[in-house]
Amino acid sequence: MSYSEQEYYFDESRAAYLDDENSDGYKNHHEDKKKKCKGCVCDLLKNLHSGTKVDIFLKSSQEIKGLIFIRFNDKNCCASFVEQYAEHDGSIIVFDCEVIKGIKIKRDCSC
Incomplete structure (x- = not known):
């Protein structure tokens, strides 16, 4: 309440x-x-660096690829991302962290 x-x-x-x-x-x-903002995904988003490339998996079994994390608002549990692929290039997408089931963090390295 x-x-x-x-x-x-x-x-x-x-x-x-x-x-x-x-x-x-x-x-x-x-x-x-x-x-507010319970779960391991919410905890991860609280500490994720802006600009991190991710794919997310929603509780509805939908996968969304090619996102760049912008920020997390722990007052309303909203995580903001930018879509990086051509058809949605630059579009901002916002999710409640509690509807995200998993996050794949993409490594940018020359390992």
Whole structure:
């Protein structure tokens, strides 16, 4: 439940927001943030460098190749990518990290 769906009152003595639905009447103000962006893919995207070339695999079994990672917003779990292939060259695509099942990171090296 987000803060906009229900009223909360900050109680400085307990450093918590008052919430009538909670059993003890209080809700930690960090609780909603902890619930967001769960999973190994989300954790990976939090630390992935901008400009990294990737292919992603969605939970719907769809594979999207030829993406360049731009950034990850951990407030809304959105990961932004640029498509690099000719027909979609330069298009920006945004995914919720929780719908991504896997990521293939492409190595750029002369190994």
